[in-house]
Amino acid sequence: MTSGGIRHHGIRLAAMALATGGLALFGGAVRANPVPWQMDMTKGVTTYSRVPYDLNMISLLVCTVIGILVFGAMFIAMFRFRKSRGAVAEKWSHNTVVEVVWTTIPVLILMTLAWLATDGMRKFYDTTGSQMTIKVTGYQWKWRYDYVDYLGKPIEKVGFMSKLDDLSNETRQLHSGLDPYAVKTDGQNTYLLNVDKPLVVPVDTKIRFVITADDVIHSWFVPAFGWKMDAIPGVVNAAWTDIKTPGVYRGQCAELCGQDHGFMPIVVKALSKEDFARWLAAQQQAATPAPAAAPAPQTAQAAAPAQGGRQG
Template identity: 55%
Template sequence: MKQWIAGLAAMATPVLAMAQSADPQRWQLNMGRGVTHLSNNAYEAHMLALWICVAIGLAVFIGMGVAIVKFRKSKGAVADTGFTHNTRLEILWTVIPVILLVIMAIPATSKLVAMYDTRDSELTVKVTGYQWMWGYEYLGQDVQFVSRMDRRSDEIRQSGVRPDAATDPYYLLDVDNPLVLPIDTKIRFVITADDVIHSWWVPALGWKQDAVPGIVNEAWADISTPGIYRGQCAELCGKDHAFMPIVVQAVEKEEFQRWLTSRQSGEDAPAPVAAAAAVPASPAG
């Protein structure tokens, strides 16, 4: 009952969720904006399609309601059994959907093309999926490392003890080595896998890309806001699929350069503290 009440409350207030945080939240009903150019493109295309569908739904259900009330049998209405065809109506309900599809297709196509335009990137990061961890390499920078689920989450998981949300808010969502990236920088990702198919997915970045052995897929992002953005493997890849989270730590350019320099010098530098942290995503099941 409490979940139903919470769900109804969520539906009553942030139906369009115009100012959501970057990562999914409990009872979130709408797509989030994210923190990149591509995520905003996806959000805008989604909202355009949503409003068109809302308008169509209203027109259809209002028409149905009027017909049901005004032409009901109790008022003496009799069905017109001779009505078989109306050319004007046929043209109308064929032309209108075509126009609506074109209206939605033009911006969707341009935004889809932009998703694969990795030209003029300032930094390239190679992402490699393993069972069950992620490998990151900053190409041309002589920096690479492996990112696994943090030890605390792993200890709780294997102990069988139910985690406390107050003391372990990022249970199954944190890693030992986050992927540190600069903001306001076009970053190219080359994504592959070493063993089976994985899928690298951080909702705040606005895209999901499969990591396939023997194939290199591309994507890009330009993060606008410092923070911690969490994601997970989105392709069933084995028994520990739910235990290979992703953490992206976006920092200012100067801070990123200092961290990168320290890693290049061989220091085991910890990730810099992000200026803002996003709400954690729900763990994969």
């Protein structure tokens, strides 16, 4: 193959790699958190979400700098000091100073990244001081949410199943003839991203999630929260979040769990504390059965014939 052929082939391979990587990043972002032209992690809306975002950006910066230095040196050596220009290879076998430098610097970089990652995990698993607890259970192919406690008070009989909304479910059926782009909520396309009953939570509250599954392994993932957690049968995992901005945040099951894995979205609706208190009170009232009506007392006139009958 000629040098020109090699160059053109390399350019094609690089373009394919960039396109594939870009589509993978773009597709992953769109599936769970639709933002036009998003090709990177979202900064999120929680206290913790900045931690993985910053770590991702630091790692990307480190890899970019290393790539520029390594490939820059390689291309300079290839084009400036090539044999056709009369360059002659050196005869030395090693350089102690260079070897110490290119060993020490990577070790320091890896130690720094490891420290940042470990500190991030420590913060993620620290659920102490939680003001609210919600149990999340994965099923094929829906989620169940049970409210356990809030502000130190237990919550009873507030829980529900959350599944794919009826319009998306009807649209996805084979030969339905319905347009997926017509499935919208508040002007945004929410095909396969909406549910019949969202999880409602308050903002500015440290919420502890206890996550498990009833059948197979699932994974509860909302990109705006900055984390995901496996839901495993027989195992209870814990995570926490503290949402700072009211709004609706969407996610999906992130673990292949069966034929309808792609049809079990997650929707979290974050309300102000006042609005959440009203919502919770309404849910508790609806879950409380109405007291049975007391039997009407009999009047003396109505009781008289009954007494006369007994005497006869």
